Amino acid sequence: MRTDAAEAALPPVGALLRRPAVLVRHEVMADLHAAFWDTATLSDPRLMRPHSPPYTAMTAQLMASGVARARVQFAEDFPAGVLEALSEHPDDWSALLSQLEDGPLTLIHNDCRADNLFFTSEGAPVFVDWQLAAAARGSQDLANLLAGSLGPTDLSVRSHELLMRYHARLRAGGVTTYSFDELLHHYRQSVLWPLGQGLALLGALSDGDNRGVGQHIVRRALGHAVELDTFAAFSATSPAQKVPR
Numbered sequence: 001m002r003t004d005a006a007e008a009a010l011p012p013v014g015a016l017l018r019r020p021a022v023l024v025r026h027e028v029m030a031d032l033h034a035a036f037w038d039t040a041t042l043s044d045p046r047l048m049r050p051h052s053p054p055y056t057a058m059t060a061q062l063m064a065s066g067v068a069r070a071r072v073q074f075a076e077d078f079p080a081g082v083l084e085a086l087s088e089h090p091d092d093w094s095a096l097l098s099q100l101e102d103g104p105l106t107l108i109h110n111d112c113r114a115d116n117l118f119f120t121s122e123g124a125p126v127f128v129d130w131q132l133a134a135a136a137r138g139s140q141d142l143a144n145l146l147a148g149s150l151g152p153t154d155l156s157v158r159s160h161e162l163l164m165r166y167h168a169r170l171r172a173g174g175v176t177t178y179s180f181d182e183l184l185h186h187y188r189q190s191v192l193w194p195l196g197q198g199l200a201l202l203g204a205l206s207d208g209d210n211r212g213v214g215q216h217i218v219r220r221a222l223g224h225a226v227e228l229d230t231f232a233a234f235s236a237t238s239p240a241q242k243v244p245r
């Protein structure tokens with residue numbers, strides 16, 4: 001599977017190293033997702049199911065463990081209401097995470113960040129560390145990559161453009177029944193995932209965060225979640241499920 005995934009992740013485009021790094025990464029990701037979109041590969045038992053009940057329950061506990069520290073650490077960075085909202089959602093996070101499985105699935109890297117992207121001697125980008133590969137929404141990789149690679153200002157200014165580029169790349173790869181509105185809706189929800197990773201690193205997993213990565217992820221992802229009104233996206237109807245008038 002690792003060989004197939006790596007081959008699918010190599011886009012047929014030249015001069016990759018001359019493009020902004022974040023564009024290279026998200027194009028590689030879109031090509032990977034298009035290659036495995038709704039394919040039989042997703043039934044492979046070796047793939048993780050990150051939104052199955054046992055996994056979401058464990059993830060929700062890890063997320064909740066960092067809320068108290070986040071409220072103290074970011075008291076001067078976010079309005080009090082934003083930090084209070086983190087305390088209101090832990091009991092519901094397992095249910096929220098399970099909703100991230102709704103919609104078309106594909107093969108995702110599931111730990112998609114700059115640290116896991118390398119370039120071959122020919123300049124072709126390849127993602128490494130596939131031990132967490134999963135069957136899930138492509139927007140989960142996208143949220144992890146953008147919230148994990150862009151600073152708050154760039155994330156705010158460029159995320160919509162990058163979503164449009166990713167969607168165009170999906171269509172070029174043959175995914176023609178997935179609208180941009182659906183992608184945007186799913187992306188808004190998927191920002192919960194990197195936010196949860198950051199909170200876990202502030203809480204139960206803090207002993208393993210020697211570089212202090214958790215605080216940076218939370219700052220970026222929480223700001224992005226506020227901007228996108230992420231929690232409201234879970235109560236909104238998906239564009240694909242809207243009933244025409």
